[in-house]
Amino acid sequence: MPVYDYDLFVIGAGSGGVRAARMSAMKGAKVAIAEEYRVGGTCVIRGCVPKKFLVYASAYGKAFKQAEGYGWTTKGVSFDWRTLCNAVHDEVDRLSGIYGKNLHNSGVEVIDDRAEFEDQHTIRLVNSDKTVTAKHILIAVGGTPARLDIPGDDLAITSNEAFHLDKLPEHVVINGGGYIACEFAQIFAGLGSEVCLAYRGDTVLRGFDDDIRAHMHEELKKSGVRVITHANTVKIEKTGKGDWKKVHLDTGDVIDADVVMHAVGRKAKTEGLNLEAAGVELAENGSIMVDKFSKTSTDHVYAVGDVTDRIQLTPVAIREGAAFAETVFGNNPTAFDHSDVASAVFTQPPVGSVGLSEADARQKYGKVDIYKSVFRPMKNVLANSDSRMLIKLVVKADDERVVGVHMAGDDAPEIIQAAAIAVKAGLTKGQFDATCAVHPTVAEEMVTLREKWVEPELGAN
Numbered sequence: 486m487p488v489y490d491y492d493l494f495v496i497g498a499g500s501g502g503v504r505a506a507r508m509s510a511m512k513g514a515k516v517a518i519a520e521e522y523r524v525g526g527t528c529v530i531r532g533c534v535p536k537k538f539l540v541y542a543s544a545y546g547k548a549f550k551q552a553e554g555y556g557w558t559t560k561g562v563s564f565d566w567r568t569l570c571n572a573v574h575d576e577v578d579r580l581s582g583i584y585g586k587n588l589h590n591s592g593v594e595v596i597d598d599r600a601e602f603e604d605q606h607t608i609r610l611v612n613s614d615k616t617v618t619a620k621h622i623l624i625a626v627g628g629t630p631a632r633l634d635i636p637g638d639d640l641a642i643t644s645n646e647a648f649h650l651d652k653l654p655e656h657v658v659i660n661g662g663g664y665i666a667c668e669f670a671q672i673f674a675g676l677g678s679e680v681c682l683a684y685r686g687d688t689v690l691r692g693f694d695d696d697i698r699a700h701m702h703e704e705l706k707k708s709g710v711r712v713i714t715h716a717n718t719v720k721i722e723k724t725g726k727g728d729w730k731k732v733h734l735d736t737g738d739v740i741d742a743d744v745v746m747h748a749v750g751r752k753a754k755t756e757g758l759n760l761e762a763a764g765v766e767l768a769e770n771g772s773i774m775v776d777k778f779s780k781t782s783t784d785h786v787y788a789v790g791d792v793t794d795r796i797q798l799t800p801v802a803i804r805e806g807a808a809f810a811e812t813v814f815g816n817n818p819t820a821f822d823h824s825d826v827a828s829a830v831f832t833q834p835p836v837g838s839v840g841l842s843e844a845d846a847r848q849k850y851g852k853v854d855i856y857k858s859v860f861r862p863m864k865n866v867l868a869n870s871d872s873r874m875l876i877k878l879v880v881k882a883d884d885e886r887v888v889g890v891h892m893a894g895d896d897a898p899e900i901i902q903a904a905a906i907a908v909k910a911g912l913t914k915g916q917f918d919a920t921c922a923v924h925p926t927v928a929e930e931m932v933t934l935r936e937k938w939v940e941p942e943l944g945a946n
């Protein structure tokens with residue numbers, strides 16, 4: 486039997502890799518994890534965590550204004566980008582440190598280096614110019630922001646750089662209409678930048694329920710974001726005036742901006758890993774193909790998280806990492822169930838969603854009943870805000886099972902986490918109805934919706 490340096494070598498110390506490494510080590514495996522940048526990965530270093538701090542920061546802009554409706558005087562408030570960024574970076578440093586400590590405490594060896602395959606069981610550590618061997622290898626290198634193949638593309642930033650801007654942009658053009666584009670559009674708008682979002686489709690947030698998409702499209706506009714639809718950026722050029730650029734859209738619009746940001750999806754970060762040497766096969770889009778146990782085309786090589794084309798969310802990567810450890814080192818084949826994974830978009834107001842959209846449910850089950858409510862939350866009345874809440878239940882008609890819950894409005898991500906338990910458990914509309922409301926809340930609508938939604942006839946008032 487060959488002798489390897491490690492039972493498990495993990496490439497990439499993000500959410501999925503760290504969880505897999507720690508759990509495998511706790512099951513008795515000898516584990517090393519290599520990270521070329523900083524422990525924590527996209528979520529901690531340049532994603533969910535710092536982004537949410539920016540969302541909190543930008544929400545104050547609106548909150549100060551709204552507080553006046555409640556009797557507060559807020560004259561003279563001001564905002565300092567540097568103070569915010571320093572605080573965010575300090576917290577990111579702290580969290581990255583905790584991740585490193587947790588790995589260490591679990592007995593995992595952390596290697597600060599770039600790792601690439603040399604052959605099926607051998608990893609080359611690029612900077613230290615060393616090789617090590619492992620019985621099992623887990624690829625958890627995540628993704629990287631996609632770019633556009635246009636003249637002047639290098640003048641645009643991505644979400645990676647958005648946390649390191651020297652100053653708050655005056656005028657931002659954001660390309661895309663997904664999670665990152667919508668979140669950052671409102672972050673910058675809330676902090677005081679002028680924001681233009683150029684989206685190639687007609688309604689943002691493709692993939693979400695159509696009512697949520699239409700609702701958020703309007704809310705984006707209400708928050709001051711200029712949304713240009715059916716628009717692709719075709720060229721970016723320097724103006725010669727400081728950081729300013731001219732952004733040319735195929736709609737004919739030319740927009741001056743000091744920051745241009747691409748948020749046009751993320752792709753698997755497999756470049757340079759020398760996966761051919763390991764016999765690991767890729768899908769057409771460059772992601773690593775895996776089976777339900779996260780095993781690649783090579784028996785002892787696995788992959789979890791965004792590098793596989795499943796669901797690009799931190800908690801999913803964590804669960805895939807845990808299932809891997811259980812399968813390989815717990816002697817208990819475990820596949821993570823990717824159905825009914827809830828997600829949130831931290832727009833303002835935010836979105837929370839779990840289960841099937843109305844369109845997907847109709848396609849899958851035929852007849853579905855819709856229960857929905859759009860209303861102005863109580864808080865917004867005195868706050869003089871026109872922002873609305875949308876709550877929608879998608880119910881399978883034959884057995885009344887709630888197969889989708891979709892919300893847009895304050896606290897939607899917090900509420901959807903609880904609703905996800907009900908959807909995952911397969912609860913029925915009757916069981917929702919049997920649950921007594923908590924009053925006065927926005928979430929109570931979830932258990933008080935009694936009338937099936939009937940689409941108003943065209944032309945009716």
Ligand code: NDP
Nearest residue numbers: 661662663664665666686691748749750751797829830831
């Ligand atoms: P998304 O897939 O959400 O959105 C990509 C957007 O870019 C879409 O609007 C898409 O348009 C558009 N697009 C794609 N290619 C092009 C192109 N060539 N030219 C112009 N537009 C293009 O990706 P994001 O980058 O926003 O985020 C990546 C992933 O990260 C998300 O899918 C999500 O899973 C995760 N994430 C999760 C967050 C959360 O949980 N809150 C926050 C941020 C990211 P179209 O709609 O037409 O396809």
